[in-house]
Amino acid sequence: MDTNGIPSRLRAADTDRERVVSLIQAAGGEGRLTLEEVEERLGTVYSTKYTDELAALTADLPKPVPKRRLVAFGHPAVRIHLAVAVVLSVLLIVRWTASGTPFFWPAMPMFWLAMSVLVHARVRGARRRFEPEEGFAVA
Template sequence: MLGRMGHEGMRAADGDRQKVADQLKAALDEGRLDLSEYDERVQRAYAAKTYGDLDGLLDDLPGTVPVAKSQVVSAEPVDQLTPVPGQKHKSGRSGFQGMAAVFVVCVLIWAMSGMGYFWPGWVAIPLVWALLAHFRDRGNRGH
């Protein structure tokens, strides 16, 4: 699809519009644009639907890359469950130990506060779920 459509006709994203607006703000702060010209260009930037609409907003400002000359890179989805090569696999154990530490601290606070209603039991619920998940998945980890 990129081959059939020119860069100017491609849809601009919110990030593209924001980047142009940020560069215009920097130009205003440097004194390269007056307030009315800045306002006009920012309105055009936020109203832009395509890269072609963003063209020309930064062309006369030094130190900026015109949108037409920027590179379009397709975003690839990152699978959080896929291990990164060279990175050690983390087991759920450290998360379980952290929750157990929080539970112990809550029990200590409960004990020092007069030992009324055992409210740390509510903290134990996610701890029990994590423990059950740990034992359920223990065989699937390949230890």
């Protein structure tokens, strides 16, 4: 036990073991480990009791690269554009409701507002992907 009363070694849960198994299998699939090493490590994974033992099994493997989330409306200018488009759409719907016209005429302006926001988000996303780095464009 450490000074806070928390055990210095934590017992491994099944989810911890499965996470390590997937890392080892991926490393085997990439050719980083031989078939014998994969079998040996998988046997060890299922017999471990503590999380620090699990960490030792993948210490010599590269850490997995976190997947990047696609942020379509991440730029502040695009979010402002989206907010303005929503407010205008609401105003168009209120105007249509007050006019009593049976045909839903705000559909066309709302469509073009939505298209303008999508194009703006696409352009901002393209700018972010191709920012210059030491004189070269990065894809």
